[in-house]
Amino acid sequence: MTELDDATRTELEAAAFRRLVSHLRQRTEVQNIDLMNLAGFCRNCLSNWYREAAEGKGIGMSKDESREAVYGMPYEEWKNRHQGEANAETLTAFEVARPRE
Secondary structure, three states: OOOOOHHHHHHHHHHHHHHHHHHHHHOOOOOHHHHHHHHOOOHHHHHHHHHHHHHHOOOOOOHHHHHHHHHOOOHHHHHHHHOOOOOHHHHHHHHHHOOOO
8 A cells, every 4th residue: 555644644534534424414314223233333423433533632522513513414403304213123133233332
């Protein structure tokens, strides 16, 4: 792999993150629980990681602010527009696969 300086690597990582967030905003039919079951993370995880990164830089950010940065709108609005009910099979798969603390 090509050697990248830190600034270039950061720019590429930021571009990839922005593209992932954009993709998830467009794919509203993909539910968070499905993402969790398949990949072990969801939009809420991304927003938590975003908030943690901000806090690591000394930037105060609320959960609502970080979720809006990922969802592109307030979380409650996104849920009302796009979140469906999970079926029993999906919920069971989540209980098996969900991260344990």
